[in-house]
Amino acid sequence: MWIYEKKLMFPVKIKCPDARLAKIMVEQYGGADGELGASVRYLSQKFTMVTPQARAVLNDIATEEFAHEEMMGAITCQLLCGLTPDEIVKGGLDAYYVAHGQGVYPSSAAGVPFSACALQSKGDPVTDLYEDLAAEKKALKTYDYLIDLTMDPDVLKPLRFLREREIVHFQRFGEALDIVKNYLSETKVFDMSSAETKK
Secondary structure, eight states: OOOOOSSOSSOOOOOSOOHHHHHHHHHHHHSTTSHHHHHHHHHHHGGGOSSHHHHHHHHHHHHHHHHHHHHHHHHHHHHHTTOOHHHHHHTTOHHHHHHHTTOOOOBOTTSOBOOGGGOOOOSOHHHHHHHHHHHHHHHHHHHHHHHHTOOOHHHHHHHHHHHHHHHHHHHHHHHHHHHHHHHHHTOOEEETTTTEEEO
16 A cells, blocks of 8 residues: 655745636646546556556556645645635636535546546557657647747646656656567467466
């Protein structure tokens, strides 16, 4: 099991609530390419990886993505906290507010609730690792877009931290893909019942 440190990976200390920012930040909390989707995707895919190294990479990154989910929840929560009804309406958060108040709910910025339909776990390690590389690139672009729309330095700092972690994850998935491809090139039969490759 894991040891949980009761602190965020990077501090989130937002001084000014902002309905407009809260509305878009929730994208990385519960959008199709957000942190919740990444953590569930990688945790699901690890079971059919054919090398211990690849399983470890997926498990490690899945766990870190849950920590990123916690950070995005903290950002969204702090941006929502203390908003007046007028600020909620002006920021375009009235529909969200009617459904969730100032609670943090996994949905996209467009209000679409999180769905596992956006995830993929094919059971083929090469296919899944390519999926993961693409997922990290999509998350990176989402952070770029959020940063483009953010002026608050208290929000920008954690967003930049999270963006950098997406780059590291992409690199680690690339390394895992090389390991898996090398392993599979040396073997001929894949036995799904044991998730081990036999010669």
